[in-house]
Amino acid sequence: MAFVKKEITPARPAPLSERSVIGWMHKHLFSSFYNSILTIVTMYIIYITTKGLWVWGIADAVWIAESRRECFDISIDGACWAGVIAWMDNIFYGRYPKDELWRVNVGILLLIVWMLPLWLPRVKGKIFIAITLISFYPFLANYIFLGGESSFFSQFMVSAAIVSFVVIMLNAIIGVIQGQSISTFIATRLGSSLKSEKSQRNLNIALLIMAFIIAFLWQQSWVLGEVPWTKWGGLFLTLVISGIGIATALPSGIILALGRRSKLPVIKVLSTTFIEVFRSVPLITVLFMATTMFPLFLPEGFVLNKLAQVIIAVCLFNAAYMAETVRGGLQTIPKGQYEGAHTIGLGYWGTMGLIVMPQALKNMIPNIVGNFISILKGTTLVSIIGLFDILGMLSSVSRDLSWIGLHKEPLLFGAMIFFILCALMSKYSRHLEAKLSTNRKT
Amino acid sequence: MNSNTPMDNNAAEEKLVSAASSEVIINIEKVNKWYDDFHVLKDIDLVVKKGERIVVCGPSGSGKSTLIRCINNLEEHQEGSIVVDGITLNKNLKNIDHIRTEVGMVFQNFNLFPHLSILDNLMLGPIWVRKMPKAEARATALEYLERVKIPEQADKFPGQLSGGQQQRVAIARSLCMNPKIMLFDEPTSALDPEMIKEVLDVMIELADTGMTMIVVTHEMNFAKTIADRVIFMDEGDIVEENEPLQFFNNPQHDRTKLFLSQIL
Numbered sequence: 001m002a003f004v005k006k007e008i009t010p011a012r013p014a015p016l017s018e019r020s021v022i023g024w025m026h027k028h029l030f031s032s033f034y035n036s037i038l039t040i041v042t043m044y045i046i047y048i049t050t051k052g053l054w055v056w057g058i059a060d061a062v063w064i065a066e067s068r069r070e071c072f073d074i075s076i077d078g079a080c081w082a083g084v085i086a087w088m089d090n091i092f093y094g095r096y097p098k099d100e101l102w103r104v105n106v107g108i109l110l111l112i113v114w115m116l117p118l119w120l121p122r123v124k125g126k127i128f129i130a131i132t133l134i135s136f137y138p139f140l141a142n143y144i145f146l147g148g149e150s151s152f153f154s155q156f157m158v159s160a161a162i163v164s165f166v167v168i169m170l171n172a173i174i175g176v177i178q179g180q181s182i183s184t185f186i187a188t189r190l191g192s193s194l195k196s197e198k199s200q201r202n203l204n205i206a207l208l209i210m211a212f213i214i215a216f217l218w219q220q221s222w223v224l225g226e227v228p229w230t231k232w233g234g235l236f237l238t239l240v241i242s243g244i245g246i247a248t249a250l251p252s253g254i255i256l257a258l259g260r261r262s263k264l265p266v267i268k269v270l271s272t273t274f275i276e277v278f279r280s281v282p283l284i285t286v287l288f289m290a291t292t293m294f295p296l297f298l299p300e301g302f303v304l305n306k307l308a309q310v311i312i313a314v315c316l317f318n319a320a321y322m323a324e325t326v327r328g329g330l331q332t333i334p335k336g337q338y339e340g341a342h343t344i345g346l347g348y349w350g351t352m353g354l355i356v357m358p359q360a361l362k363n364m365i366p367n368i369v370g371n372f373i374s375i376l377k378g379t380t381l382v383s384i385i386g387l388f389d390i391l392g393m394l395s396s397v398s399r400d401l402s403w404i405g406l407h408k409e410p411l412l413f414g415a416m417i418f419f420i421l422c423a424l425m426s427k428y429s430r431h432l433e434a435k436l437s438t439n440r441k442t
Numbered sequence: 443m444n445s446n447t448p449m450d451n452n453a454a455e456e457k458l459v460s461a462a463s464s465e466v467i468i469n470i471e472k473v474n475k476w477y478d479d480f481h482v483l484k485d486i487d488l489v490v491k492k493g494e495r496i497v498v499c500g501p502s503g504s505g506k507s508t509l510i511r512c513i514n515n516l517e518e519h520q521e522g523s524i525v526v527d528g529i530t531l532n533k534n535l536k537n538i539d540h541i542r543t544e545v546g547m548v549f550q551n552f553n554l555f556p557h558l559s560i561l562d563n564l565m566l567g568p569i570w571v572r573k574m575p576k577a578e579a580r581a582t583a584l585e586y587l588e589r590v591k592i593p594e595q596a597d598k599f600p601g602q603l604s605g606g607q608q609q610r611v612a613i614a615r616s617l618c619m620n621p622k623i624m625l626f627d628e629p630t631s632a633l634d635p636e637m638i639k640e641v642l643d644v645m646i647e648l649a650d651t652g653m654t655m656i657v658v659t660h661e662m663n664f665a666k667t668i669a670d671r672v673i674f675m676d677e678g679d680i681v682e683e684n685e686p687l688q689f690f691n692n693p694q695h696d697r698t699k700l701f702l703s704q705i706l
Binding site: 336337339340341342343344345346347350354355358359362 | 514516535539542543545546547549551553554555556557566567570571572612615616619
């Protein structure tokens with residue numbers, strides 16, 4: 001019974017049910033009598049729910065009114081969005097002075113523009129962008145948001161931030177147009193590219209110092225009125241707290257996770273204790289403890305404002321959670337990867353930084369972003385200890401005399417803001433996963 | 443598979459000329475190792491000369507992998523001394539790191555870095571450990587990919603390659619560090635039969651260049667072709683040690699006879 005295949009079977013296109021809309025609907029929605037009934041019933045339920053929401057939220061809603069009473073006079077059943085609109089500035093910026101709102105916008109815009117080159121593939125020197133962002137931007141933002149008298153150190157850091165921002169922008173523009181970094185661009189323009197690397201480095205340093213002096217003199221002419229942190233609020237405050245929490249959670253989580261896996265007993269015990277203590281206490285408790293107990297630990301006369309206490313508490317709490325996420329990621333890396341790295345002579349930091357962490361973090365992207373999302377949402381707890389973050393502001397609407405009792409609309413609006421922010425993060429995480437996983441088909 | 447074919451007498455004629463010199467490169471003395479209470483290596487003595495090619499065989503659990511993993515300190519030994527290229531292996535991390543740069547190792551499961559391209563896998567060690575300029579590291583990497591006959595795969599990722607190709611990349615990765623000694627821990631055991639030959643061919647070529655090699659393998663024909671010495675281990679002991687022709691034709695110890703009768 002010998003059988004020898006004469007020719008290769010040609011590939012055929014998939015059947016119609018896999019390719020057309022009607023085929024898809026037939027297969028997934030109306031495959032049998034009962035499934036068809038189920039589909040129709042479900043669609044009806046969806047219809048009546050959305051219809052109710054539509055009529056209340058859009059069709060019968062009131063957009064322009066002076067008070068809640070006026071809303072009722074116009075439409076008794078509709079939503080009163082006028083209240084939300086009247087409070088819009090407060091929801092976004094808290095009690096930040098109206099004339100100074102541009103400062104918040106500029107600060108946030110600067111952050112976005114600063115990060116933008118990270119996503120442009122032709123731009124070089126992304127590590128420089130990230131490092132300057134972490135080390136200088138906070139000081140610049142702090143000055144813009146807070147204003148008032150600033151110390152020499154703060155002025156120094158602000159100048160450094162200005163210089164790095166300008167360098168990054170020029171570098172990004174040159175990168176997009178020429179596909180090279182700013183230093184090679186300058187070197188080739190001056191015709192000194194043939195000279196040694198050292199002279200090129202000296203030139204760069206000289207240019208940087210010059211730019212720094214100009215920036216330092218320029219920023220001394222800035223006059224920004226002080227806006228104390230007690231005036232900060234709304235979405236702005238939420239973003240400040242959660243932004244710092246997110247930015248510090250990953251690096252400190254990595255350090256704690258490595259500490260917990262360390263072979264050195266002292267480091268191991270300290271990291272483990274820290275992680276377990278903070279993980280076993282609710283965030284709200286940590287916040288209360290931070291605001292009431294931090295002052296006891298601080299040296300006499302050293303007063304830390306409540307916002308700073310809250311931010312430190314949020315950072316510590318989330319570092320502990322992130323540490324466990326990162327540790328989970330580290331455990332997915334097989335022992336062979338460590339051995340492979342060791343055999344080419346990499347030490348502990350080389351193995352971790354070049355081989356293990358990149359893979360562990362990549363495996364953990366969904367969990368890490370999940371953590372970020374929960375940091376953003378968890379920040380709303382600060383409204384309980386008396387900071388007027390977005391949730392505090394949303395619930396204040398109902399206590400405003402003109403809008404008294406208006407609960408639903410502001411909270412729904414807040415829910416939409418959170419949904420948009422979280423959906424964006426989660427969407428980006430999936431994009432990142434897909435982008436990084438194309439590199440690997442195992 | 444090579445190991446299934448009966449032993450043939452041509453092996454001696456095909457055998458490569460030994461490159462072994464009188465210079466000692468690895469000196470293992472009275473090494474003992476335990477996993478908890480289990481005594482894996484018992485009073486192991488082994489001297490390897492520069493350019494010598496040694497094949498280590500034995501049943502699973504005999505300690506052969508552990509022995510070669512002790513040479514670059516992937517496993518720590520508890521007693522005895524191991525001196526590699528004049529450097530004593532001890533707790534000193536500097537010594538360990540130095541020895542690891544001189545000793546290349548190839549694993550059963552390749553252990554390539556899946557998040558890096560083939561070229562980056564090869565360039566990583568030279569750039570970060572040897573501090574070689576990028577362009578030079580790249581040239582070296584391409585040269586070794588050429589030598590293991592897969593230059594066209596340079597920009598792919600390990601997951602896109604066949605097992606045999608991955609193992610050849612792993613060999614090239616070790617060679618990029620320009621090691622003095624190469625250790626092979628069952629390099630063909632995880633491969634499909636069709637791919638074993640391509641890896642063995644690369645190893646034979648490597649032996650031809652005079653590299654000091656210690657190979658843990660069950661490929662007996664390969665042992666006959668390249669080995670200067672075959673070492674048979676069982677239960678943590680070196681039971682028998684001889685040149686390949688004698689070892690295969692005239693085994694002395696009962697345990698060796700039993701082992702050979704089962705695999706040949």
